[in-house]
Amino acid sequence: MWNAFLWGSVAGSALFAGALIGLFFNIKKRWIAAIMAFGTGVLIGAASFELLEDAIQEGGILPTSFGFLLGALLFTVVDLLISNKGGKERKRSGENPRGHSGLAIFIGTLFDAIPESIIIGLSILENHTVSLLLVIAIFISNFPEGLSSSVGLKKDGYSKKKILFLWLFALVLSGMSSLAGYTLFKDGSSIIIAGIGSFAAGGVIAMVSSTMLPEAFEEGGPVVGFITALGLLFSLILSSL
Numbered sequence: 001m002w003n004a005f006l007w008g009s010v011a012g013s014a015l016f017a018g019a020l021i022g023l024f025f026n027i028k029k030r031w032i033a034a035i036m037a038f039g040t041g042v043l044i045g046a047a048s049f050e051l052l053e054d055a056i057q058e059g060g061i062l063p064t065s066f067g068f069l070l071g072a073l074l075f076t077v078v079d080l081l082i083s084n085k086g087g088k089e090r091k092r093s094g095e096n097p098r099g100h101s102g103l104a105i106f107i108g109t110l111f112d113a114i115p116e117s118i119i120i121g122l123s124i125l126e127n128h129t130v131s132l133l134l135v136i137a138i139f140i141s142n143f144p145e146g147l148s149s150s151v152g153l154k155k156d157g158y159s160k161k162k163i164l165f166l167w168l169f170a171l172v173l174s175g176m177s178s179l180a181g182y183t184l185f186k187d188g189s190s191i192i193i194a195g196i197g198s199f200a201a202g203g204v205i206a207m208v209s210s211t212m213l214p215e216a217f218e219e220g221g222p223v224v225g226f227i228t229a230l231g232l233l234f235s236l237i238l239s240s241l
Contacts, residue, residue, distance in 0.1 A: 001179065001182060001183065002179070003124060003130065004120065004121040004124050004130075004178045004179045004181065004182035004183075005175040005176065005178060005179040006175070007120050007124070007130045007135055007178060008117040008120050008121065008174045008175040008176070008177055008178020008179065008181075009171055009172070009174055009175035009178075010135060010139065011116065011117060011120060011134075011135050011138040011139050011142065011174060011178075012113060012117060012142065012170060012171040012172075012173070012174025012175060013139075013171055013174075014138075014139040014140070014141075014142035014143040014146060015109065015113065015142045015143075015145060015146035015167050015170050015171060015174070016146060016164075016167045016168060016170070016171050017143060017146065018142065018143040018144060018145060018146025018147035018150065019146040019147070019150040019163060019164060019167040020164070021146075021147055022146065022147040022150035022154075023150050023154065023160050023163065023164075027147075029219040029220075030219060030220055032144055032147070032219065033215065033216045033217075033218075033219035033220030033224060034216075034220060034224070034227055035140065035143060035144065036141075036144055036212045036213075036215060036216040036224075037212075037213070037216040037217075037220060037224035037225075037227040037228045037231065038140065038227050038228070038230060038231040038234075039137065039140030039141045039143075039144075039208075039212065039231060040141075040208045040212045040213050040216060040228050040231060041227070041228040041229060041230060041231020041232035041233070041234070041235065042133070042136060042137040042140055042231040042232070042234055042235045043137045043138075043140075043141055043204055043207075043208050043212075043231075043235075044204075044205065044208060044228075044231075044232055044235070045133070045137070045231070045232045045234070045235020045236055045238075045239065046131075046133050046134050046137040046138075046204070046235055046239075047200075047201040047204040047205055048201075048235075049133070049235060049236060049239035050123070050131055050133055050134055050239060051119070051197040051198065051200055051201035051204070052064060052068065052197070052198060052201045054194065054197055055067065055068075055194040055195070055197040055198040055201070056194075057194075058190040058191065058193060058194035058197075059190060059191040059193075059194025059195060059198075060191075060194075063191055063194055063195045063198070064194060064195075064198040065198070066195070066198075067194070067195040067196065067197070067198035067199040067201075067202065068198040068199070068201055068202040069202060070199055070202065071198065071199035071200060071201065071202025071203040071204075071206070072202035072203065072205060072206040073202075074199075074203065075202070075203040075206040075207055076206050076210070078111060079206070079207075079210060079211075106153065106166060106170075109145045109146070109170065110170060110173065113142060113145075113170060113173070113174050113177070114173065114174070114177045115177075115200055115203060116138045116141075116142075116174075116200075116204075117138070117173075117174040117175070117177035117178040117181065118177050118178065118180060118181035118196075118200070119134060119138075119181065119197070119200045120134055120135060120138070120178040120181065121177070121178040121179060121180065121181025121182035121183075121185075122181045122182070122185060122193060122196060122197060122200075124182055125181075125182055125185060125186060125193065132238060133235055133238040133239050136238070137235065141207075141208070141212065144212070146167060146170075150163055150167070153166070213228070216228070
């Protein structure tokens, strides 16, 4: 059971690591773009090869399709609300633009991180061991969020100490969310677990399409297409091991 907390915390630690780097170092945008492109490919692969494939095997095509579309729709609606409050570019690593709220970015990041961590707990239920593919994919996607949000919070007047405390809280919350995913659905039917997995997959696809990939292309150019393909291939290799 505590394995779920551990691996959720590992994935969430990328938020804290990104925050540290955002506060104390400057990284070239093209390197961040490459990380985001590779992470996009890995996340798409994790959604396809892990979440959707397992969901179809456990619950069938109809529950999987319904959960997938519902997850994508819910993410889009909440993303619109967060964007209107100033959290539109929460996965971006650049300067905090005018009207760009660091706190809204932080809240939006938690909106991404909590369901992602729950998925890790569910993967332990399904496979009796953690899905390293999911942990790696979520870790890579969390890094630019911590980076971006820290820049925004700093520009909004938050002290470094307070910013790091917020991300430490997010790290612990990621671990608790993974633990919750494991304990709450421990006795759930295969159809329920399949529906939740496909729901998460829909949210992941909507998220990378609207947040990560656009900036990766904007900052890195056409080469990010190849890097994304490498991430997808990496995901396929991991899922086949």
